[in-house]
Amino acid sequence: MNMSGKFNGCAAHIIAHNILALYFHCQGHKLNLSAMSSCEIQEVKTMMNHVQAVKTFFNTPKREEVLSRKIASKNSDSKNKKLKDACRTRWIERIDSLEVFMAKYSAVLDALALIFKNEVGTQGYPWLDAAVGNAERTALSIRTFCFIIILVMC
Secondary structure, three states: OOOOOOOOOHHHHHHHHOOOOOOOOOHHHHHHHHHHHHOOOHHHHHHHHHHHHHHHHOOOHHHHHHHHHHHHHHOOOOOOOOOOOOOOOOHHHHHHHHHHHHHOHHHHHHHHHHHHOOOOOOOOOOOOHHHHHHHHHHHHHHOOHHHHHHHHHO
């Protein structure tokens, strides 16, 4: 249900029962929209796209297993061995995904290196050429000075 819909939203139903009721837009939503619109800087958008691309790249069982092993070897007490999705609509979830990404950054680079060097995969088979090429491009994109600085700033 749309909260602020003029005819069928929650606010409309409340006003139908009490015409003196006032509607105030959710302040958390306003803050989220403000943060999102303030990040129209192309470099920030690019950094977020790269973070999401890494998450998408490791979204297969074979690649995810490689990343989980690398994360476990870097930080044995780490409970969460997965990257978080960078939500497009909730800024706080984006912040969480960036914090997780930063914490697992070296493990991500190690996992990407294992794949683009075409070391034997988890089932004992070499990686497909597409995976090797994708891993190399992804690793190069997240190693740039600009990417790292903007990641830390955000």
